[in-house]
Amino acid sequence: MRADPPPLLPASLVPPRAGGLRHAIGCMSGTSLDGLDAVWIEAEGSGAGLRARVLGRAECGFGELSTTLALAARQEPLSVGALARLGAELGRLHAELLGSRPELPAPDLIAVHGQTLYHRRDASFALFDPTALLAAQRCAIVTDLRLVDRAAGGEGAPITPLADWLLLRGERPRAVINLGGFCNLTRLPGAGGALEAVAGGDVVPCNQLLDAAARAWLGREFDADGAAACAGCEHPTAAALLERALGSGDGAAPRSLGTGDEGWGLLESLAWLPPEDALASLCAALGRRIAAAARGADELLLFGGGARNRALVAAIEGAARDAHPEVRVVIGSPRDRGLGPQEREGAAMAVLGLAAADGLAITLPAVTGRRATWHLDGRWCLPRGGSRP
Secondary structure, X not given: OXXXXXOOOOOOOOOXXXXXXXXXXXXXXXXXXXXXXXXXXXXXXXXXXXXXXXXXXXXXXOOXXXXXXXXXXXXXXXXXXXXXXXXXXXXXXXXXXXXXXXXXXXXOEEEEEEEEEEEEOOEXXXXXXXXXXXXXXXXXXXXXXXXXXXXXXXXXXXXXXXXXXXXXXXXXXXXXXXXXXXXXXXXXOOOOXXXXXXXXXXXXXXXXXXXXXXXXXXXXXXXXXXXXXXXXXXXXXXXXXXHHHOOOOXXXXXXOOOOOOOOHHHHHHHOOOOHHHHHHXXXXXHHHHHHHHOOOOOEEEEEOHHHHOHHHHHHHHHHHHHHOOOOEEEEOOOOOOOOOOOOHHHHXXXXXXXXXXXXXXXXXXXXXOXXXXXXXXXXXXXXXXXXXX
């Protein structure tokens, strides 16, 4: 048997329309369980030469599903029937959300991340039943984008660095920081830097920890805009102890995407403080760890729900500028890319779906540890006669 995989596909599974354009939707629901995002993009080019712009976005909460999803993510027992119904409801939610923007172009491809309930190298499960989406849409649909990476010996995560390189690289070295349930980071080289220079990794628990703190100390689901944390004062000793407990912040250690790595036990070290001071100290510790992981970048681009937390953003910016006074911190992308703070992950899924359709390996060996493989990334549902309705 040949050791090397075959060359890229002679033609994409999702070929461009007349004029060279393709339209795709990327769907993302993260470990913070704050809801579902969908982002519509228009793309030209293919593979590593793909370029995309955002056309629109839609979002919705999980409603009653959030409680059951949280139980499943905590590995609480569910019957097989309950799990099947949960996947079907999640699929219906996707179909409803994607039908909410009829003014946007019909997609050639829909890429769905699914809801990660368990992930390690040896076993991974992202919940999503595509039945309702298949009934509502006529285009190609791809899910389970971590599958082939794991089959090729990779960790399966982080999955977005290639998309970050395609969407967000610029003249100066950039760190793309996702302040989601767990914070992850992509390092992008400056002008002339090759794809091989892209690095990435997971850093620290973020919104999972902040939201758990808000529930414990404020009796709220989250600290809106970081208002309570902004009203408090950091306790330096408590924050320093927490910072050490959070680890190196360099993204070197593997993690399990919400499977026992949320860090909820760390909150006990702050529980003796007034709630506002405890939240301020937590944001300060997280901010320093995240800034340390981004050290060396000239620009820090902040995305995800945590970018709304003013105390966390201020902590990241302050720690980053202590190390690099000229560093630029931006919420969302710079104007040259036009990607809003809540659009990055959905856009990344859409871009990765198109790249996978073109035969490109969508995860990077230097990031996940994957080897070359014979298989296309993702689990595909293809329409008869190609991707056109």
